[in-house]
Amino acid sequence: MDFDDHPVGEDDRINPGERWSLRGPLLFLKHPSLSTDADDNDADLFWQVMEDEQGDPKDDGAECNTRPHRPPIIAWGSDDSAFNLVNQRNLPYQSIGDFHSAISEAHLPSTVPPEPAAALPSALERGPILRPYQLAYNTVNDILICENPGKVGGMCCAALPINQVFKHLTQKAVRETSDCIVHGYPLKPAEKAPLEQLLRENYPKAPFTPAEMQQIIPHPDQIGPVVGVRPPVPGYICSLCHRGYTSKDAARAHWKQKHKIVNRNPGVPPLATKFEDRFFWVPQMQSLSLHANMIRYFAIRPDGAGSHSDHPAASSDDMTALNSLQDEVFGPDDEIDVDEIDVNAVQAFFKTSGAVDHVAGLSADKLIPLVGLPRQDEPPLVKLRRAQSLRFTMYCKRVSTGSIALRRLIVITKPFVILSGSKVDNYLRSPFYATGDKQPTRSSIRRRCLLPE
Amino acid sequence: MKYSLEELRLFAFVLRCFDSGQYFTDGAGGYSETSSDTDTSQSSETSAPHIRNGIYCINLTLAQVSAIKNLNDRLATCAYNSKDLRDAIDALAEALYMPDNTDEMLVNIFVSPVAAWMCLRSLVKGGGFAAPKLITGKLVAGQCSIRLCIFFSVMRKWRQRREAGKNASEAEGDWFQ
Numbered sequence: 001m002d003f004d005d006h007p008v009g010e011d012d013r014i015n016p017g018e019r020w021s022l023r024g025p026l027l028f029l030k031h032p033s034l035s036t037d038a039d040d041n042d043a044d045l046f047w048q049v050m051e052d053e054q055g056d057p058k059d060d061g062a063e064c065n066t067r068p069h070r071p072p073i074i075a076w077g078s079d080d081s082a083f084n085l086v087n088q089r090n091l092p093y094q095s096i097g098d099f100h101s102a103i104s105e106a107h108l109p110s111t112v113p114p115e116p117a118a119a120l121p122s123a124l125e126r127g128p129i130l131r132p133y134q135l136a137y138n139t140v141n142d143i144l145i146c147e148n149p150g151k152v153g154g155m156c157c158a159a160l161p162i163n164q165v166f167k168h169l170t171q172k173a174v175r176e177t178s179d180c181i182v183h184g185y186p187l188k189p190a191e192k193a194p195l196e197q198l199l200r201e202n203y204p205k206a207p208f209t210p211a212e213m214q215q216i217i218p219h220p221d222q223i224g225p226v227v228g229v230r231p232p233v234p235g236y237i238c239s240l241c242h243r244g245y246t247s248k249d250a251a252r253a254h255w256k257q258k259h260k261i262v263n264r265n266p267g268v269p270p271l272a273t274k275f276e277d278r279f280f281w282v283p284q285m286q287s288l289s290l291h292a293n294m295i296r297y298f299a300i301r302p303d304g305a306g307s308h309s310d311h312p313a314a315s316s317d318d319m320t321a322l323n324s325l326q327d328e329v330f331g332p333d334d335e336i337d338v339d340e341i342d343v344n345a346v347q348a349f350f351k352t353s354g355a356v357d358h359v360a361g362l363s364a365d366k367l368i369p370l371v372g373l374p375r376q377d378e379p380p381l382v383k384l385r386r387a388q389s390l391r392f393t394m395y396c397k398r399v400s401t402g403s404i405a406l407r408r409l410i411v412i413t414k415p416f417v418i419l420s421g422s423k424v425d426n427y428l429r430s431p432f433y434a435t436g437d438k439q440p441t442r443s444s445i446r447r448r449c450l451l452p453e
Numbered sequence: 454m455k456y457s458l459e460e461l462r463l464f465a466f467v468l469r470c471f472d473s474g475q476y477f478t479d480g481a482g483g484y485s486e487t488s489s490d491t492d493t494s495q496s497s498e499t500s501a502p503h504i505r506n507g508i509y510c511i512n513l514t515l516a517q518v519s520a521i522k523n524l525n526d527r528l529a530t531c532a533y534n535s536k537d538l539r540d541a542i543d544a545l546a547e548a549l550y551m552p553d554n555t556d557e558m559l560v561n562i563f564v565s566p567v568a569a570w571m572c573l574r575s576l577v578k579g580g581g582f583a584a585p586k587l588i589t590g591k592l593v594a595g596q597c598s599i600r601l602c603i604f605f606s607v608m609r610k611w612r613q614r615r616e617a618g619k620n621a622s623e624a625e626g627d628w629f630q
Contacts, residue, residue, distance in 0.1 A: 371466045
């Protein structure tokens with residue numbers, strides 16, 4: 001369905017998995033008037049194209065509400081600064097938090113967006129205790145989440161156990177490879193205990209230690225990712241303990257460390273030895289945090305249509321937008337049927353080359369066996385097949401050797417390149433080649449120079 | 454290995470045609486001489502000289518015929534991994550890929566068994582030619598074999614030339630300048 005054909009009304013509300021889906025680090029939402037991330041040049045280009053297609057955005061006025069709306073692109077983890085254009089475009093949300101809440105509830109407004117505070121029940125709560133530290137509380141999964149600047153689309157997005165909050169906010173340095181950045185809150189050590197106490201009182205379900213946080217997994221009936229933390233990634237889930245790993249090597253290491261003993265236990269039925277039987281691949285898994293001692297990937301149930309496929313499928317709306325963008329950048333495609341080109345071109349080729357005349361009047365079914373592989377009733381050709389395999393393999397190896405020799409020739413400078421005949425003897429006597437006790441032989445130099453023995 | 458099988462099809466093609474007498478040997482004017490005993494209708498089929506009594510025939514040069522005979526002999530007497538058999542295959546490949554009737558190919562490309570082989574490889578059952586997607590892989594394999602053969606043929610001749618006592622610099626000048 002094209003954007004311009006999309007009717008506006010009650011059905012314009014977001015249906016999870018149908019109207020929005022994850023596209024890597026971006027969220028594509030079919031919703032009116034939401035802004036792009038201001039720093040995203042590609043998204044800006046996308047908007048520019050869409051605006052050019054739909055006319056001047058400034059002349060909408062009252063007509064704007066009756067016109068089909070554009071799908072916005074919101075970077076995952078965008079902070080409030082990305083919503084600077086919100087007011088310019090009369091967006092219904094005051095912050096990225098409101099927006100994420102709307103996503104989590106699949107409750108985006110329709111034509112006339114209601115007031116977000118009233119209409120959008122939030123999965124992320126930002127109470128007065130959390131707000132000064134830019135923290136949020138996921139009311140669905142009961143975790144504290146850091147919304148300070150970070151590396152996930154500009155936001156930290158790390159889930160925090162309570163006893164790590166102080167350290168996370170105040171630490172002065174992080175490893176270069178860490179996904180975190182220094183938040184630099186000027187808190188005094190004396191404030192640590194009161195802060196933790198306050199958090200425990202107000203959020204008693206929140207995990208206190210990293211070990212407790214590692215026990216958190218999505219609810220059995222939960223569909224879609226855990227809101228507020230890093231977006232899902234594909235990976236491998238252990239069939240025994242259901243821990244996830246992003247690479248096969250890490251998964252193998254886990255099995256070797258945790259489950260190797262299982263195979264040795266007497267009475268335990270032997271486990272499968274294949275990787276595919278030990279781990280199963282999932283299109284989406286998440287970890288609440290990527291801090292060293294808190295990584296624990298778990299599988300999530302992709303929302304909506306995405307649950308039926310390995311990768312979220314692009315909708316026709318996405319394709320329309322992509323085609324528009326491509327047309328803008330590269331120009332419209334020539335309106336020629338590719339299949340027709342192939343057929344016509346190949347037939348013309350066969351005609352002009354004489355191939356059609358060459359086989360005219362002959363049965364293809366009789367000609368094709370002539371160029372078939374050797375049959376069992378053709379012993380000489382069967383022997384030829386074995387000989388040909390040997391010959392071809394040998395040639396391929398020689399080509400490889402020749403390539404190596406050629407590379408060596410190029411690297412080893414000109415004395416080797418044009419060395420031949422008497423020049424070899426001169427070169428052997430030259431100080432240039434005095435490379436120690438072991439002197440090169442004439443034949444070794446010839447080999448290096450690809451010269452015949 | 455698929456590439457080698459594609460070239461094997463070519464060898465099998467020419468050997469089958471030769472063994473069943475489905476071939477001509479070229480003379481001064483191309484299709485002037487035939488080894489087949491079914492050339493009584495040649496005058497009536499000048500428009501399609503490669504079809505004799507409804508049977509498809511290929512055109513072979515004398516060098517190609519010699520190489521095929523040599524290969525047949527080696528196939529009958531040598532082990533599959535013998536050097537003689539390999540040399541015989543090399544000789545046939547060289548005769549096919551670097552024939553001495555290239556002038557005639559300007560008039561009719563299908564005097565080359567290689568071109569005829571590619572034409573037949575493009576056919577599909579029931580008649581007609583395959584889609585380009587299906588042909589490309591075969592063409593690539595064939596071209597690889599041709600280039601491989603020419604590469605080693607040139608190297609071999611270069612070495613033979615040097616071993617024949619030619620001055621090294623002269624030889625290099627001839628080949629690479």
